Amino acid sequence: MNEVILYTLLTLGLLGTVAAVILYFVAQKFKVIENPMIDLVDDVLPKANCGGCGFPGCRAFAEALVKSANENHSLDGLNCPVGGNDVMKSAAAILGLEVEEQEPLIAVIRCNGSKANSPAKINYDGPSTCAFAHNLYAGEGGCPHGCLGLGDCEVSCDFDAIHISSETGLPEVNEKCVACGACVKACPRGIIELRPKGKKDRRIFVSCINQEKGGVAKKNCEVACIGCSKCFKVCPFDAITMSNNLAYIDPVKCKLCRKCVEVCPTNSIHEINFPPRKIKPEATEETTKTMAVSHQEPNENKA
């Protein structure tokens, strides 16, 4: 009986030793020499694996950072939107470099064609995905550029930051947004844009991307940009450009003076997180309306 145990132990022990020796040499032979910096950098990254940096996951981004530091001695063009400046700074510190401070971005919805502003002319009862509906038809309100409200952006968001409001039928971005850009890619109509958060979270943007002629656009939606160029003329900083019957505000040039918001005849320019204006005696009805719009999304971006 003892013999059996002895031979068993011997055989297994021998097998184990042989295997260990083989494994040792194989491991030596196929050893992957990795820059130890990658692990260090990887440790400070947020581990969200969202792809917002443009690389497949945080590990790949860490590799890219180390590679860029070794080859170019700079980290230009690489940014982790989720971690923001803090993470980029600590990553740069590990690599012995410095990074320029980047302005944090946030997703903004460039459509205000809510159920009230762009009433449904027809009812859609197909599958609940914007990608399909976009191929099928223009939308319940009739605007071929407007939000379909079926929530592809909501599904795409890994950060619980964008939700379709049942009241307006439009997506709303909350303070959890890290500007990874997933919703921008998911939206088949390109409604969502990443814009700088702005000082004190204040932003001004044209909440419409309809390129149709004014009359046509207005027919489908109360708050469409009709391409009247009033804002373009009033802007003292040349921040507004007009193309295809649509105004666009350049966030870099914009100094948040709010003059464009006042002149917009359809209230398609939104101001967010501004204190309420002092109502001047000659304030028109439209100005007050505009303010109401800006107050509809009070906590859209209190990051």
Added chain:
Amino acid sequence: MMKSLKTFKIGGVHPEENKRSANAPIQILPFPKQAIIPLGQNLGAPSKPLVKRGDEVKTGQLIAGGESFIAANLHSPFTGKVSKIDNFLDSSGYRRPAIVIDVQEEDIWEDGIDTSGTIKREITADRKTIIDTIKSCGIVGLGGATFPTHVKMMVPDGKKAEYLIINGVECEPYLTSDHRLMLEKGQELLIGIQILMKALDVEKAIVGIENNKRDAINHLTELAAGFERIQIQPLKVKYPQGGEKQLIKATVNREVPSGKLPIEVGCVVSNVGTAFAVYEAVQKNKPLIERIVTVTGKAVKKPSNFKVRVGTPVQQLIDAAEGLPENTGKIINGGPMMGKAIMSTEVPVVKGTSGILLMKQEESRRKTALNCIRCSKCTSVCPMGLEPYLLLKLVKLERYEDGMKERIMDCIECGSCQFTCPSNLPLLDYLKLGKQRAGQIIRSRK
């Protein structure tokens, strides 16, 4: 015992036929005041306008031309003045370029078009002239896909067409435009088939007609006795027999390989409407400016078949069928299986409009989609032998590459899977989405 009729082998469904307008003779619709002629009426590239605002146009005058290989000419369906060229609503609610013509009541035809009703039997044109005429007259497949016919006629080198198969199946429920055409224009239709046979240099033409149109089968069989090499083939009623590949399988028992065209197995398929248009083009020099449209539905007071000029608003057709029933839920361009709901009745009839179906509110609503119960009904009815439940899953997961391996591009969008699904899953919708995405991937590889 009766010999069982021919049909395709795998899959297929039997929706209620509801051919309510089968006995309504073709009526001619009065002209509208204004006609909208969309520039993109055919599969492939949209046409480029050749007229400008303010131009006077005659009926049958060329107003837009196609430049690329797969493109078709457009002719003015009316006499009048071009009032504008701008973007107009199409059936999907998107605005697309169109030519608007203010129609005058008097119809003045372009020179050289024979508008008399006499039947011209003798085919004098040679092969090349036939194809050129088909091209210049802007003939597209009138079965619904609107593929330019002249492209189909050009058989690639090294291939030989053996059979011309004429599609008189009309397997879509409700629609009867092809049925009426076969009954009323049989003679012209058969001449049109002979013209196509000459152009393709084929030995034999087979006209496939489903057995629910006995009168059309008998009528054409009688007439075909006077024509050489045209066979009228009655087929068992089964949807989607009007699909190109299904029809080839049913009539000549050949299978088109995946991703290939019918010419691969020596067949060219054309619709009866197209054959009639070819007759008019080659024998009468008349461009494709009108077609037969069925207006029907369960609640429609007077289900009818109209001969309509392209550009007539759908509203006018509905009025002619004694108005929109009160409880209409959906207006569908095409049949109930493959048609698409339209957003507005202002949209015009185009070359591809085969019917206008008015669905009642209660029948038009989708039922709540439940979970897939793996009953495999969709697999057993798919005429292309696909697995729709699997493709639905792959598309939902955005695994388009795997979808392509599962031959998603072979889907003919017949809707049999969705029709049969006991869980009311939107199978066809996801298949369409997947096909579109897969198509993008294929194009981006080129």
